[in-house]
Amino acid sequence: MAESASSAAADVRERREAVRELGDALRQLTDAAVSTEVDAETLREVTEQVRGLVQPLSAANRVRGQMATVDEGARRLRIYNPAIGPGNPVAPPMRVEHGDGKAIGSCTLGLAYEGPPSYVHGGVSALLIDQILGHAHAAAGAPAGMTVKLALRYRRPVPLSEPLRVVGRIDEHDGRWTQSRASIATAANPEKILVEADGDFVVPSEEQAARLFGKVEGLAS
Numbered sequence: 591m592a593e594s595a596s597s598a599a600a601d602v603r604e605r606r607e608a609v610r611e612l613g614d615a616l617r618q619l620t621d622a623a624v625s626t627e628v629d630a631e632t633l634r635e636v637t638e639q640v641r642g643l644v645q646p647l648s649a650a651n652r653v654r655g656q657m658a659t660v661d662e663g664a665r666r667l668r669i670y671n672p673a674i675g676p677g678n679p680v681a682p683p684m685r686v687e688h689g690d691g692k693a694i695g696s697c698t699l700g701l702a703y704e705g706p707p708s709y710v711h712g713g714v715s716a717l718l719i720d721q722i723l724g725h726a727h728a729a730a731g732a733p734a735g736m737t738v739k740l741a742l743r744y745r746r747p748v749p750l751s752e753p754l755r756v757v758g759r760i761d762e763h764d765g766r767w768t769q770s771r772a773s774i775a776t777a778a779n780p781e782k783i784l785v786e787a788d789g790d791f792v793v794p795s796e797e798q799a800a801r802l803f804g805k806v807e808g809l810a811s
């Protein structure tokens with residue numbers, strides 16, 4: 591029994607590693623796809639090859655309402671999270687550390703995240719900010735809730751292809767409700783704030799949580 595449990599755990603670890611490798615390969619592919627200038631014939635050849643990859647992956651899959659079997663609980667490691675998940679090709683992925691009651695994220699964004707030419711799309715900045723504020727709750731020891739308000743000020747454009755520093759912290763904590771603050775700067779010039787944001791988060795009540803998430807399979811708290 592103990593042996594089969596440890597072999598199941600080893601299998602999940604192995605799949606987790608493979609998911610990360612696939613995520614890395616897909617990010618390379620995405621970067622190549624949004625920066626390519628090859629001719630139409632080459633584009634169509636590659637399209638056929640990529641279509642051929644869908645079926646093997648879909649042979650066993652999950653749908654809405656099922657947690658990924660490679661996740662580690664709802665709050666610890668979400669491997670397909672679109673901001674930090676190494677398995678999600680949409681994710682840069684941002685790496686997050688905690689220090690001094692704050693959450694600090696690092697990432698470099700390529701052409702897949704371009705908005706104004708050579709700068710980051712404003713919606714991508716909002717994604718990173720929302721995520722870092724989630725981690726700021728953990729860094730401050732506050733219960734993690736859901737974003738109910740996010741206000742961003744885009745003070746200067748955020749450059750592509752430069753290491754970024756994303757910082758989030760909690761200002762006020764009152765029961766289920768928190769007020770928080772975040773910023774984006776380049777790692778090279780962390781004092782010059784490019785984007786700043788205020789966010790309000792609310793922890794769903796038991797009744798709200800049951801209504802929103804009660805039917806999700808594999809959801810560990």
Ligand SMILES: CCCCCCCCCCCC(=O)SCCNC(=O)CCNC(=O)[C@H](O)C(C)(C)COP(=O)(O)OP(=O)(O)OC[C@H]1O[C@@H](n2cnc3c(N)ncnc32)[C@H](O)[C@@H]1OP(=O)(O)O
Nearest residue numbers: 665720721724725728736737738764765766767792794798
């Ligand atoms: C390891 C880390 C991983 C970190 C993982 C990182 C995760 C990334 C973070 C991503 C987060 C998201 O994107 S979340 C996805 C985007 N957000 C959403 O979809 C949320 C949608 N909104 C909702 O579903 C709802 O607003 C709920 C369920 C969240 C809340 O319901 P509600 O009806 O709006 O609010 P309600 O129950 O009235 O409760 C509000 C509570 O807050 C209090 N409250 C409200 N305003 C204030 C205020 N100004 N000052 C004090 N308190 C206030 C109220 O008194 C009440 O407390 P009391 O009187 O009851 O005590």
